[in-house]
Amino acid sequence: DAGVIQSPRHEVTEMGQEVTLRCKPISGHNSLFWYRQTMMRGLELLIYFNNNVPIDDSGMPEDRFSAKMPNASFSTLKIQPSEPRDSAVYFCASSFGADYGYTFGSGTRLTVV
Amino acid sequence: GENVEQHPSTLSVQEGDSAVIKCTYSDSASNYFPWYKQELGKGPQLIIDIRSNVGEKKDQRIAVTLNKTAKHFSLHITETQPEDSAVYFCAASRSQFYFGTGTSLTVIP
Numbered sequence A: 001d002a003g004v005i006q007s008p009r010h011e012v013t014e015m016g017q018e019v020t021l022r023c024k025p026i027s028g029h030n031s032l033f034w035y036r037q038t039m040m041r042g043l044e045l046l047i048y049f050n051n052n053v054p055i056d057d058s059g060m061p062e063d064r065f066s067a068k069m070p071n072a073s074f075s076t077l078k079i080q081p082s083e084p085r086d087s088a089v090y091f092c093a094s095s096f097g098a099d100y101g102y103t104f105g106s107g108t109r110l111t112v113v
Numbered sequence B: 001g002e003n004v005e006q007h008p009s010t011l012s013v014q015e016g017d018s019a020v021i022k023c024t025y026s027d028s029a030s031n032y033f034p035w036y037k038q039e040l041g042k043g044p045q046l047i048i049d050i051r052s053n054v055g056e057k058k059d060q061r062i063a064v065t066l067n068k069t070a071k072h073f074s075l076h077i078t079e080t081q082p083e084d085s086a087v088y089f090c091a092a093s094r095s096q097f098y099f100g101t102g103t104s105l106t107v108i109p
Helices: none
Strands: A005-007 A010-013 A019-024 A031-038 A042-050 A053-056 A065-071 A074-079 A088-095 A108-112 B004-007 B010-014 B019-025 B032-038 B045-051 B056-059 B062-067 B072-077 B086-093 B097-099 B103-108
Touching: A005 A088, A010 A019, A019 A088, A019 A108, A031 A074, A042 A065, A042 A074, A042 B097, A053 A065, A074 A088, B004 B086, B010 B019, B019 B086, B019 B103, B032 B062, B045 B056, B045 B062, B072 B086
Parallel strands: A010 A108, B010 B103
Antiparallel strands: A005 A019, A019 A074, A031 A042, A031 A088, A042 A053, A065 A074, A088 A108, B004 B019, B019 B072, B032 B045, B032 B086, B056 B062, B062 B072, B086 B097, B086 B103
16 A cells, blocks of 8 residues: 555645645545644644544634545645645544554645745 | 643653653543654654553564553653654544654664
8 A cells, every 4th residue: 555645745835825735545544634733833633534524623723724525535625825824744644543543644845935 | 632741852862772752641531542753754653552451562672651540651762773763752542643742852873
């Protein structure tokens, strides 16, 4: 298995633009998680899905953030409009459930200028 | 919700020495405790985990201990090597993972 695949690896965008991050989880995993990592706040859970259904989105910082999982093999995290404070590394992870180890992707480094 | 505290935030050891990282958690219902290693520019990688019905688990040079009564768990790395240098995260899980703030480990050759 190729692991959790995220794209793009790096994204530089101007403030106000829409940004879409993509994730392909490991086949067979039924849980998918989006995390944001910054020096100040560490690893923050933004949202997680179980069997493609959003279970907890309390970590989504604002209405500017939205996430979808249209099927078991694909998820997106969208920021519209983007702001400089959204600059961070965004990780996607998948697992068989909360009591199993997560497999993380390589992350998307987002820079909003 | 769960609160996971991790210490120390930075740790430097000489190659060949042991390293110990400690975490405490607040929710007694947490039942799964993984440890992750994150190298520069990469995502966190699971290195070892322990469940609440087990007190200790070993995997070669890495071991994890769990004290449910005291609500703390620790990562032990023996015979450290330069490639062990990374940031290590603990986590406690009930319905979702709650991560510690990370420990930056440097192994000095």
